[in-house]
Amino acid sequence: MRLPLLSPSSLSGDQKELYDSIMTVVNEAFGSFTVRNQDGALLGPFNPMLHFPAFGKAAWAMNKTMYDHTTLPNSVLQVAVLVTGTRLGARFQIYGHERMALASGVPAEKIATIVAGERPTDLTREEAVAYDVAAALNRGARLPESLYNAGVETFGKEGMAEIIFLVGCFHLVAIILNGYDVPVPDTDD
Template sequence: MRMPPIPPAELSEEQRPLDDHVRKIMSGLRTPFTSMDDSGALIGPFPVMLRFPDLARPLLDWFTSVTSGSVLPARVREVAILTIGSRYGAAYELYSHGRIALEIGLSSGVVAGLVAGQRPAELTPEETVAHDVAARLYAGAPLPGALYLAAIDAFGELGMAELVFLIAQYSSISMVLNAFDVPLPPDAE
């Protein structure tokens, strides 16, 4: 762990508004995972973000703009997030979003397959498109025309854009998690 959690009592005046903002975001989300330690300090990517509030605020604003008013089904979102997390090997992302995926109805087999970097056969056609878009963009290549059109057909133009921005966002979060060697909480499998 390169940047340990910051207990609430030790937050600076510059860090406290960002900590409050993160807690507000988290309170509005399904969080079937551990996001605080025993002292009440935020864990996951948040200790890093709190140490660099000027860099983190735009990332969090981007997060809320992509997640508010989402047109993508929750399962599609989680398939894309887990696909990206598996490609980067971002352990905390896979832990937290694996739990979210299970809570919203993806089977344990599908979640395990996605976490292992596979394309589970049990994905719906829309989930398959989300997986394929995420995998292709991670590979660093343009989307083939047929895949682009399949995504537009599945999600509409706005949904396709949301999918791409979601993939970019979780690629960024994966990089933060990996660069700062963010550990898993004790309850992670």
């Protein structure tokens, strides 16, 4: 890790405001994975966001918007996030979203296949479209018209926008994680 962890007691006003906003979502939505150390310092992409709050607030605003305005089933979103994290090799993102996917009902075997860089054969229709859209966007080219249309047919225009913006958001998260060489926390699980 390229940045030291920031204890909550050492935070400036801007950092504390960002910390509190992050913790609100973490407490509501993150479930069983470790995002703070014993002293309360944030791990994952959150520590770099706190170090540079001018950038971190903007990055967090996008991430928080994805949590606040999600309409699609969580399992579908987790598939798209895992495809993205795997493509970019973002260890902490994979670590956390494996757990979130399990909590949303995605079977461990399906998660393992996605994290291995393969497309599971037993995806639901919605998961399959989310997987294919995320995989295509992660290749860095124009999304094929047929795949875009399949997404709109499956999720509607708003749902398709949610997947597209989610993939973009988690590219940003993965870049932060990889840029600062953020490790997976030591856990007992």
